[in-house]
Amino acid sequence: MSSNDPKEAERRARQELEAAHRALEALPPLIEQLAAINEQARALGIFVEDRPLLQCSHCGLTEDELANGQHVTYYEPDEPDTGLRFIQDEADEELFRCPACGAEVRLDPLDPLDEPDNL
Numbered sequence: 389m390s391s392n393d394p395k396e397a398e399r400r401a402r403q404e405l406e407a408a409h410r411a412l413e414a415l416p417p418l419i420e421q422l423a424a425i426n427e428q429a430r431a432l433g434i435f436v437e438d439r440p441l442l443q444c445s446h447c448g449l450t451e452d453e454l455a456n457g458q459h460v461t462y463y464e465p466d467e468p469d470t471g472l473r474f475i476q477d478e479a480d481e482e483l484f485r486c487p488a489c490g491a492e493v494r495l496d497p498l499d500p501l502d503e504p505d506n507l
């Protein structure tokens with residue numbers, strides 16, 4: 389009954405392997421749930437994109453995320469949401485089009501949150 393018993397060690401290893409398999413089998417439904425939650429959040433107007441907020445350098449339309457998670461755009465911080473949303477380019481995920489003036493807006497590659505290396 390020693391813990392050095394090779395049979396006991398094998399039994400434990402087998403249990404751990406089975407537990408790992410069960411955890412892996414649980415992943416796909418979790419990923420589906422996460423996608424569904426993201427979709428619900430998006431439908432509620434909550435900002436769920438994992439990218440920096442945008443600002444149009446041409447007309448000044450600015451994207452913001454309010455304290456309650458609501459995704460808005462405005463020209464001045466005190467203004468209500470314009471209801472406009474930047475349109476992501478289908479071919480280039482770092483390229484957006486301003487919904488107000490149509491100018492191209494590129495994600496800032498120098499954003500310190502996005503690019504940790506300061507060369």
Ligand SMILES: [Zn+2]
Pocket residue numbers: 444445446447448449486487488489490491
């Ligand atoms: Zn614009």
